[in-house]
Amino acid sequence: MEIAVSCRGLTKRYGDVLALDALTLDVPAGAVFGILGPNGAGKTTLLRLLTGLAHPTAGEATVAGLSVTTQASAVHRHISFLDQSPQYYSWMSGRELVTFVGELFGLRGQELSTRVDEVLALTGLADAASRRIGGYSGGMRQRLGLAQALVNGPEVLFLDEPASALDPAGRHEILAAIASLRGTATVCMSTHILADVERVCDTVAILNHGRLLVTAPVAELQERYAQPAFELELDAGQGAAAEQLVAALRAEPWVGDVARQGDIVRVIAVDTAAAGHGILPLVAARGIQLQRFERIRPDLEDSFLRLTAASAPEKVQAS
């Protein structure tokens, strides 16, 4: 398997704060790789190190086989970067900015203008291309950011929260554009929006407090870390019986946790098979009428919350 991005013991310290702690990971070429974590997890620091904007305190990283510390200029020929809140030259038009970036990558003439037209169309900015960037909305600037990041046909694309400022329609379009790069470019995308990761990423790395908690394909992560859950929707007006049911469920050895919100009871199972067989008899024994009973598909959010909750700050912060 060809590796596009490799980190070995990558560490970044700002004074007393350990922003990234001996991170070791590999990103396969052609993957859409999600970097997931809560605020302050070290996602942006990792992207800044990989793009040469910051220098590691220890460890090393390579992008497209080139060292980001000793060969940063060469790395820049192979990558593109989209910042979380992109700011560009407000006096330029969108087309001028994308053309300027294309020229920096050595594109000229017909090849340049064709490529500029393509990426402006792909990001939905063709109609606004001649307007000054100073008049663009946050969402338009993010689209422009993706357009400039794609103009050189990068080998590795680093995206920091690429869809955070977009409306649902814009998010759908941009994520589709990112997904379309699978196989032709390697995409490293940081985000805290789990639905975006589920939608486009093959593999995900979860960071918390500067540490890598896990790297795995999205489906594997859901299977490995998400706990199976069952959801019961009771008929209205069964408060007392519902309370008895919750107490009975909590007493069962195959139940991990029970949460009740109104008529909805959510059961986290530690033994899925036993729970599947055992819940309904408990319901029937109390004469409770059900509207719905279903097994909930474990999602990335379950895995994420479980993993990040388990990594308490005191365990991972440097002393």
Added chain:
Amino acid sequence: MDGFAIFLRKELRETLRTNRLLVSVAIFAILGIISPLTAKYTPELLKSLGPGSGGVTIILPTPTVKDAIAQFIKNVAGTGIFVAVLLPMGLVAREKERGTAAFVLTKPLSRLAFLTAKLVSLGVTLTIGVAIGALATYWYTALLFTPTSVGGFFAASLLVLLSLLVYASFTFLGSTLMSTQLPAAGIGLAGWLVVSILGIFPQIEQYTPAGLLDPASQLALGLTPQHLWVSIAASVALLVVMLLLAVLSFRRQELVTNA
């Protein structure tokens, strides 16, 4: 230098589109026009006011070309230096502050090319400004007095430009070191202040950019100044040191991605 020509073109377009060049040219043009006018008409203005209430009469000598040149140098040493100090304050710091430096420096554009293009653009802006101001002064001096030596006036203008570039280099260094514009301007003004204080001592003045202004006046009047080459060498050396410090400090600087 990766990306130098492309980035220089962007810088020059920015200078035009953000009116930086226009403002610079306008200020120097005004300085250029008012210098000979002030020299010519100030005595007449004072004369028209008549004797003071105490019956005191001020006798002023008839203004000459020398006064027009002296006025131009004096205006450049005042307002011109102020422009030179303030013009570069945002050149690097503003790009760092807004995150555009981080954006463009993750492209095939070396940090050396980034700084050099900015320097060239600054030099072009000041050169055009000083050229317009000098042309205006030369033209009005010839109209109101007598034409002065073209070669001498051209050489004087080059010395004035060199002096302004040295003052601008203080702020340019500040703009490279700092991540916001105001501290950058503070460093430029501090540099100007230090040079001005050192310039009080005659034996040191010739080694400062202020020491270029006397030789400039003499050259404009067709005279041969003393210590000309020493003053030029000292200013060029100071300019090179400031620029080297800027390049060295910027080489390993970490850049933020957005404001």
